Structures are given as structure tokens and as C-alpha cells.
Amino acid sequence: MASDEPLDVELLDRCMQEVTECLVAEPWLAGAGADGARRVDARLLRLRLARAVLEGAQLYPGDGGRIVAFALDALPHHRARRSGEPPASRGTSRVRPMLPPPD
Secondary structure, eight states, X not given: XXXXXXXXXXXXXXXXXHHHHHHHHOGGXXXXXXXXXXXXXXXXXXXXXXXXHHHXXXXXXXXXXXXXXXXXXXSHHHHHHHHXXXXXXXXXXXXXXXXXOOO
């Protein structure tokens, strides 16, 4: 996406909604246990995912599916499920540099 190209706000909104729906359907992706035992700072998580959606939109302009997949990869538990490996240790990633997981 060129720096002078406007962001498609409707696409970003749809992508963020889809990412949020994935977390509602599978809350453990955010780092909470299946029983929700681990507390996740929802505001911080949403901010991290919004940043990932924006970054994905710059890398894959107009491609909502790839933007959502990119944003979900910001979650260590999602990357681990996709790769079949246990989640990387706190704040590290073998795939690409990521925002640290929620405390």
C-alpha cells in the first residue's frame, strides 16, 4: 500500500470484526485456558490485533482473508496451532517478530 493511498476503513472494520469473532469462538487463542482461567487484558489484546490488522492491510491491500490470517498470527497460540508446535516462549517468535503476548 503506497503511503498516499487511503486505507479502506470498511475493509479494516470487517477484518477486525472477523478476528474478534475468531476469538469469541475460540478464546484460548488469546492465551486464556479453555476454562478461561487465565485473565487476558481485553483492551490490550484488541489494540495488538488492531495494529496487526493495519500491518496486514499494508502488506496485503484489499485482501481481507490474508489480512485476518496475518492478524491472527499475532497470537502465539494461533501460530502454534497452525504449525503444530507449542507456543513460543514469552515475547519470541520463530515466524516473525511479534508483539509480546498478553500478561
